[in-house]
Amino acid sequence: MLTKFEIINNDLIVKLDGELDHHTAKTVREEIDREIDENNTKNIIFDLEGVHFMDSSGIGVVMGRYKKVQRLGGETGVINLSSRVEKIFKMSGLFNIVKKFENKKEALERL
Amino acid sequence: MLTKFEIINNDLIVKLDGELDHHTAKTVREEIDREIDENNTKNIIFDLEGVHFMDSSGIGVVMGRYKKVQRLGGETGVINLSSRVEKIFKMSGLFNIVKKFENKKEALERL
Amino acid sequence: MVGKNHMRLEFLSKSQNESFARVVVASFAAQLDPTIEELADVKTAVSEAVTNAIIHGYEDRVANIIIECTITEDEIEIIVEDKGKGIDDIELAKEPLYTSRPELERSGMGFTVMETFMDKVDIESQKDVGTRVMMVKRFESCQK
Amino acid sequence: MVGKNHMRLEFLSKSQNESFARVVVASFAAQLDPTIEELADVKTAVSEAVTNAIIHGYEDRVANIIIECTITEDEIEIIVEDKGKGIDDIELAKEPLYTSRPELERSGMGFTVMETFMDKVDIESQKDVGTRVMMVKRFESCQK
Ligand SMILES: Nc1ncnc2c1ncn2[C@@H]1O[C@H](COP(=O)(O)OP(=O)(O)O)[C@@H](O)[C@H]1O
Ligand SMILES: Nc1ncnc2c1ncn2[C@@H]1O[C@H](COP(=O)(O)OP(=O)(O)O)[C@@H](O)[C@H]1O
Numbered sequence: 136m137l138t139k140f141e142i143i144n145n146d147l148i149v150k151l152d153g154e155l156d157h158h159t160a161k162t163v164r165e166e167i168d169r170e171i172d173e174n175n176t177k178n179i180i181f182d183l184e185g186v187h188f189m190d191s192s193g194i195g196v197v198m199g200r201y202k203k204v205q206r207l208g209g210e211t212g213v214i215n216l217s218s219r220v221e222k223i224f225k226m227s228g229l230f231n232i233v234k235k236f237e238n239k240k241e242a243l244e245r246l
Numbered sequence: 247m248l249t250k251f252e253i254i255n256n257d258l259i260v261k262l263d264g265e266l267d268h269h270t271a272k273t274v275r276e277e278i279d280r281e282i283d284e285n286n287t288k289n290i291i292f293d294l295e296g297v298h299f300m301d302s303s304g305i306g307v308v309m310g311r312y313k314k315v316q317r318l319g320g321e322t323g324v325i326n327l328s329s330r331v332e333k334i335f336k337m338s339g340l341f342n343i344v345k346k347f348e349n350k351k352e353a354l355e356r357l
Numbered sequence: 358m359v360g361k362n363h364m365r366l367e368f369l370s371k372s373q374n375e376s377f378a379r380v381v382v383a384s385f386a387a388q389l390d391p392t393i394e395e396l397a398d399v400k401t402a403v404s405e406a407v408t409n410a411i412i413h414g415y416e417d418r419v420a421n422i423i424i425e426c427t428i429t430e431d432e433i434e435i436i437v438e439d440k441g442k443g444i445d446d447i448e449l450a451k452e453p454l455y456t457s458r459p460e461l462e463r464s465g466m467g468f469t470v471m472e473t474f475m476d477k478v479d480i481e482s483q484k485d486v487g488t489r490v491m492m493v494k495r496f497e498s499c500q501k
Numbered sequence: 502m503v504g505k506n507h508m509r510l511e512f513l514s515k516s517q518n519e520s521f522a523r524v525v526v527a528s529f530a531a532q533l534d535p536t537i538e539e540l541a542d543v544k545t546a547v548s549e550a551v552t553n554a555i556i557h558g559y560e561d562r563v564a565n566i567i568i569e570c571t572i573t574e575d576e577i578e579i580i581v582e583d584k585g586k587g588i589d590d591i592e593l594a595k596e597p598l599y600t601s602r603p604e605l606e607r608s609g610m611g612f613t614v615m616e617t618f619m620d621k622v623d624i625e626s627q628k629d630v631g632t633r634v635m636m637v638k639r640f641e642s643c644q645k
Contacts, residue, residue: 154376156375156376156404156408157372157375157404157408157411157412158372158373158375158376160462164462188376188379188397188400188401188404189401190401190404190405190408190467190470191405191408191463191464191466191467191469191470192408192463192464194464194466195461195462195463195464196462198462198464199462219394219397223401223470226466226469226470226473227453227464227466227469265520267519267520267548267552268516268519268548268552268555268556269516269517269519269520271606275606299520299523299541299544299545299548300545301545301548301549301552301611301614302549302552302607302608302610302611302613302614303552303607303608305608305610306605306606306607306608307606309606309608310606330538330541334545334614337610337613337614337617338597338608338610338613338614360515362512362513362515362517362518363512363513364510364511364512364513364518364521365510365511365512366508366509366510366511366525367508367509367510368506368507368508368509369506369507369508371504371506373506373532374506374508377508377528377529377532380524380525380528381510381524381525381528384521384524384525384528385521388517388521
């Protein structure tokens with residue numbers, strides 16, 4: 136699993152590549168949380184284009200980050216979901232707390 | 247495993263695609279032998295470009311066809327070996343009985 | 358038609374084996390020529406059951422997880438088994454969003470995922486003896 | 502470093518399981534980050550041992566084949582076992598081009614392939630009890 140970060144005004148864009156399961160979740164979580172803390176992050180945007188496998192451990196990762204930024208008034212967005220990942224987001228009700236956007240630009244503007 | 251045949255003057259060109267192991271060998275062998283019998287084949291040329299796995303069952307297939315065409319004075323050629331398949335040919339001494347050519351044209355001319 | 362087939366896999370409850378378990382089951386199921394979507398359903402369900410055995414069954418201690426797969430006609434039966442601590446209340450465990458380990462950021466959606474993606478899910482569990490999740494997936498792509 | 506890891510696979514001696522067995526071992530070995538060439542060596546050797554169990558060990562009757570893999574440091578140990586008819590003369594069996602079943606177009610190169618591609622090959626066999634082929638591959642790509 137590869138994690139890439141980009142910061143635009145206080146928003147953190149997290150690009151994930153690989154399989155998001157319980158095994159990879161721990162490192163991903165730690166890396167994201169460090170970035171959030173170090174950069175005074177307001178909103179977080181997950182770019183999931185490269186995630187070709189995700190199970191409920193991935194749901195936990197997204198929910199956890201949602202709670203973390205929410206405490207300081209931030210919001211959570213997602214972009215580039217495969218139909219597969221979208222299915223898992225729908226099933227778990229994640230779209231009730233995170234917003235889906237067409238692309239990075241839209242996410243940055245509307246969060 | 248996919249088998250494709252082409253006949254040019256009494257020479258039979260066999261193009262294999264897939265994994266050549268004991269499981270696939272039986273069908274491949276039967277298909278080739280039927281073509282040889284039906285078409286009065288003289289020489290046989292194996293095009294192995296699409297073979298991305300081969301073990302000693304594949305050696306058996308090549309040896310068996312070599313023996314079959316040899317009985318009627320025919321020869322056996324191979325083209326488009328991956329470095330992997332070439333390794334297995336070398337190890338088994340197959341190059342002592344079958345000839346390797348650069349391409350189909352060369353094989354047809356020189357057999 | 359591939360005929361009846363069977364395999365049994367035993368492996369250590371280390372998290373690096375989660376993806377291994379998915380690949381093994383998927384490549385066994387591949388004999389039935391499933392669609393990519395059907396195969397993804399199976400992989401996801403297996404991932405949930407195996408992860409549960411590691412985290413909840415064995416609570417991160419290293420022991421054996423067993424997967425058994427049986428192919429008959431157009432379906433695959435998959436059993437994931439651990440000899441860990443067992444489930445107290447299966448009905449509660451199956452509820453969406455219920456998790457006994459929120460501190461690990463578990464979402465409580467594991468069983469919901471299994472039940473959504475598979476045609477049948479059956480849980481047997483006994484305290485301090487272990488848990489056995491039996492799942493069936495029927496491949497529509499086979500029904501010719 | 503992945504640490505010690507272990508798995509045990511039991512499957513039916515059907516020829517369609519030859520490719521399955523290769524994939525399973527390769528994806529377990531993948532934890533050691535082998536090169537493509539090293540992985541191909543392992544797959545080929547496993548294919549030989551499994552094919553032998555099917556053809557020679559069980560003579561095409563359907564029974565169980567067992568593969569056991571252990572990863573330690575930079576190497577994988579692979580055991581392929583059948584409870585079939587056993588080998589009369591192991592030294593003879595290992596000779597290049599020796600086969601007891603030329604009528605099946607066997608090339609007699611199976612053991613030669615295993616010995617060429619693996620770092621160690623050890624055969625134990627007993628008449629009417631079965632055969633156990635133990636192979637070791639050390640991945641150079643791991644030796645950092
Ligand atoms: N193999 C198991 N052994 C023991 N308890 C389990 C096992 N699988 C599931 N459970 C229990 O069932 C609960 C719900 O499981 P699940 O729906 O997969 O959610 P999660 O894994 O996110 O907690 C777990 O929190 C745990 O208490
Ligand atoms: N698992 C086995 N059980 C019984 N006999 C075996 C087994 N494996 C190998 N043999 C014997 O050893 C011989 C040589 O094996 P091998 O080098 O793989 O060549 P091949 O499979 O082409 O015959 C076989 O022909 C067979 O007689």
